[in-house]
Amino acid sequence: MKKLAIVVGVLAVLGLFVLILIGVAGGSYNRLVKLSQGVDSQWAQVQNVYQRRADLVPNLVATVSGAANFEKSTLTEITTARASVGQVKIDPNAAPTDPAKLAAFEQAQGQLGSALSRLLVVVEKYPDLKATEGFRDLQASLEGTENRISVERRDFNAAVQNYNTAVKSFPAVFYAGFFGFTAKPYFAASAGAETPPKVSFDFNQPAPAAKP
Numbered sequence: 001m002k003k004l005a006i007v008v009g010v011l012a013v014l015g016l017f018v019l020i021l022i023g024v025a026g027g028s029y030n031r032l033v034k035l036s037q038g039v040d041s042q043w044a045q046v047q048n049v050y051q052r053r054a055d056l057v058p059n060l061v062a063t064v065s066g067a068a069n070f071e072k073s074t075l076t077e078i079t080t081a082r083a084s085v086g087q088v089k090i091d092p093n094a095a096p097t098d099p100a101k102l103a104a105f106e107q108a109q110g111q112l113g114s115a116l117s118r119l120l121v122v123v124e125k126y127p128d129l130k131a132t133e134g135f136r137d138l139q140a141s142l143e144g145t146e147n148r149i150s151v152e153r154r155d156f157n158a159a160v161q162n163y164n165t166a167v168k169s170f171p172a173v174f175y176a177g178f179f180g181f182t183a184k185p186y187f188a189a190s191a192g193a194e195t196p197p198k199v200s201f202d203f204n205q206p207a208p209a210a211k212p
Helices: 001-067 072-087 098-126 131-168
Strands: none
Touching: 001 072, 001 098, 001 131, 072 098, 098 131
């Protein structure tokens, strides 16, 4: 009888331990699910702001192409860059797990951003174009969008950091990969990335004279 009581006691302790282990693992799993969904949600926000910028391009090109003698090569560059963005196929609702795919997406978006910056510099040579209400509205929209892109990229990286930390922490590190929870890539930081591109103009000042 005494031996039976000991066996029952040991089994009860083991059962309690297993229940505690299951509870801890279950809570950790649920946290991974929540953090993963948070990353996907933030990725959707990133996609939204990049799409907003792409949607501004046709109107911007149409507005500046009406200026006499406007550099056609600049318009071709920005149109090509926008088309390149559309060629990068990536799920808009789920954050990428392949660093190469995110890098390709970031490179295409960076080329479009650079093309837009060069176009706005060229516009400095056309004071009449800068003074039009249509261009001023587009410039303001683009400036706001660039700010949002910077914010959403930062928030996305923060969400990825929280998720990756959870994946590599105890006890999730032992089973996360089995359930498909793997580390996600970040947006790469570049020099000056913390400062959104400046695309504002001083419409009250004449364009600087070209250097001889």
